[in-house]
Amino acid sequence: MKVQDQVKRLLDETPDLRLVAFGDLSSGLILNWSAKSACPREVLDLLGEKAAACFALLNSDALPPEADPTKFGTSVIQFSEQGSSIFVRQSASSDDVICAVCEAGAGLGTLMHSATLLADMIAGAE
Amino acid sequence: MSAVEKEAQGSGGDAGNTRGELLARLSTDPRKLAIERRSLPATVEDRLSAILTEIDEIVLPRQLHLYSAAREVARLTVSHRRLISIEMPGRLAASKDSSGLADLFAARLVEIAEMPGALSLTASHRPTPPNQPETACSVAALNQALAFATTQNAFDRLLRQVAPYASARLVWSEKNPQGQHTGPPEWSGQLRNFTETYRAMGRDRRSATRVTSSRTEGVAIPLNDDVIVMIASLEKKGFAAILPRSVGLDLISAWQSY
Numbered sequence: 001m002k003v004q005d006q007v008k009r010l011l012d013e014t015p016d017l018r019l020v021a022f023g024d025l026s027s028g029l030i031l032n033w034s035a036k037s038a039c040p041r042e043v044l045d046l047l048g049e050k051a052a053a054c055f056a057l058l059n060s061d062a063l064p065p066e067a068d069p070t071k072f073g074t075s076v077i078q079f080s081e082q083g084s085s086i087f088v089r090q091s092a093s094s095d096d097v098i099c100a101v102c103e104a105g106a107g108l109g110t111l112m113h114s115a116t117l118l119a120d121m122i123a124g125a126e
Numbered sequence: 127m128s129a130v131e132k133e134a135q136g137s138g139g140d141a142g143n144t145r146g147e148l149l150a151r152l153s154t155d156p157r158k159l160a161i162e163r164r165s166l167p168a169t170v171e172d173r174l175s176a177i178l179t180e181i182d183e184i185v186l187p188r189q190l191h192l193y194s195a196a197r198e199v200a201r202l203t204v205s206h207r208r209l210i211s212i213e214m215p216g217r218l219a220a221s222k223d224s225s226g227l228a229d230l231f232a233a234r235l236v237e238i239a240e241m242p243g244a245l246s247l248t249a250s251h252r253p254t255p256p257n258q259p260e261t262a263c264s265v266a267a268l269n270q271a272l273a274f275a276t277t278q279n280a281f282d283r284l285l286r287q288v289a290p291y292a293s294a295r296l297v298w299s300e301k302n303p304q305g306q307h308t309g310p311p312e313w314s315g316q317l318r319n320f321t322e323t324y325r326a327m328g329r330d331r332r333s334a335t336r337v338t339s340s341r342t343e344g345v346a347i348p349l350n351d352d353v354i355v356m357i358a359s360l361e362k363k364g365f366a367a368i369l370p371r372s373v374g375l376d377l378i379s380a381w382q383s384y
Contacts, residue, residue: 054345057323064316068350077346079378081280104382105168108346108375 003122007098008034010118016106018083020115021047021099022122025089028052030099051087051097054078058092075116077108084108088115090123098122163193166245169383173239174272180247182207182265187252192238194245200238203252208262214238228263232271240287240384242376280342281360284381288356291377292367296321300362309368317355317366320347324357324366346374 001009003022011020011034021033021044028051030044054076063072073092078085086100086108100115102108166173180190181204190202203210212234238245285297294309296317305321307314324345344358354374357366369377 053327057320057327057345058347059319059323064319064349066316066349066353071348071350075348077375077378078343079346079382080341080343081382083382084378105379108378109372112375 004032004034006118006121007032010100010114011036014111014114016103016111017100018103019047019099019101020118021101023048023051023097023099025052025055025095025097047085047099047101050078050085051099054087055089055097074119075112077112086112086115088112088119090119094123096122163246163248166192166247168244170236170239170380171384173245174235177202177235177239177247178265178268178272180204180249181209181268184249189250189252191248191250192245193247194241194243199241199245200234205252205262208264209268210262212238227261228267228271231263232268235268235272237286237290240283240380242287242373242380279360280381280384281358281363283384284342284344284358284377285365287377287381288365288367288369288374291369291373294368295365296367297365298363303362313368317368320355320357321364321366324359325364346378
């Protein structure tokens with residue numbers, strides 16, 4: 001299945017998601033996306049930048065002792081009162097990222113799990 | 127249907143039905159009260175409203191038991207449509223002094239309503255009347271106190287919601303930019319590292335996540351399957367906290383649903 005189709009399927013199957021995107025962290029660009037309403041390019045550009053900025057927070061050179069090296073650096077949630085953006089990648093060194101923008105109040109545990117499965121699926125398909 | 131209920135419903139319209147439902151509830155056999163466990167709504171405001179409605183309908187002494195999952199998190203003693211006490215595990219009982227009682231009760235009710243995850247409620251008969259009903263609080267007084275307690279800004283609310291669950295915290299402000307650490311000292315260095323990196327993002331004019339934003343924003347970073355670091359800020363104040371992962375994620379949802 002194409003990346004675009006996988007992204008769209010996650011969006012269609014998950015009521016609390018507004019937008020699902022696949023991007024590249026090294027360039028900060030969104031490459032594929034699917035949204036429940038019209039989405040200007042500026043919003044996508046900001047999402048790509050936000051994903052790169054969030055992962056830049058995680059300095060793998062100074063790994064906290066409690067961190068699981070297989071998990072730390074693979075996901076970050078950015079949130080405000082208006083909603084959350086979940087960023088997930090298959091490994092801490094990967095530049096491929098899944099961005100899932102959710103409604104305020106959405107259950108983040110389940111959505112993170114779904115986004116992780118999609119990141120794994122896309123990484124496995126490459 | 128009881129005769130009382132029939133008579134009340136016979137008075138006609140919605141008001142009649144409401145009065146009938148109330149009378150039916152008041153005449154419920156006390157031994158049956160605890161059997162029914164009701165789920166409370168998801169949002170804090172609706173939860174508070176449901177609890178106050180419950181208090182307002184109780185005349186004979188009752189205890190309201192509030193549960194988060196299967197754990198009892200609070201026990202409210204109510205009589206004559208007044209809240210007499212709130213018992214919470216690990217908390218001291220309220221002072222017998224009635225001054226400031228409404229504020230204290232309001233703060234505890236908000237704390238209960240802000241608990242992450244589903245909340246449910248049961249009522250049970252209280253065999254002996256409470257000793258000091260003169261220190262009880264009416265629903266009107268609680269409403270007034272709650273109006274103040276729930277108008278805090280979003281950042282203060284998030285910090286307050288996080289506090290009971292954080293195993294360590296670093297809280298900074300304009301007056302104390304270095305921040306105040308609470309919790310085990312071994313977390314201090316890690317929280318400072320995360321905080322410095324997070325705040326540095328705000329100094330980057332091109333940054334997509336501006337830490338000096340005029341709205342409360344934050345990030346949650348999973349350290350492993352069980353623990354997350356949450357960092358949030360509003361303008362020049364903020365905090366970083368170590369939280370159980372599932373609780374931290376539920377707290378974000380609960381805070382957004384306020």
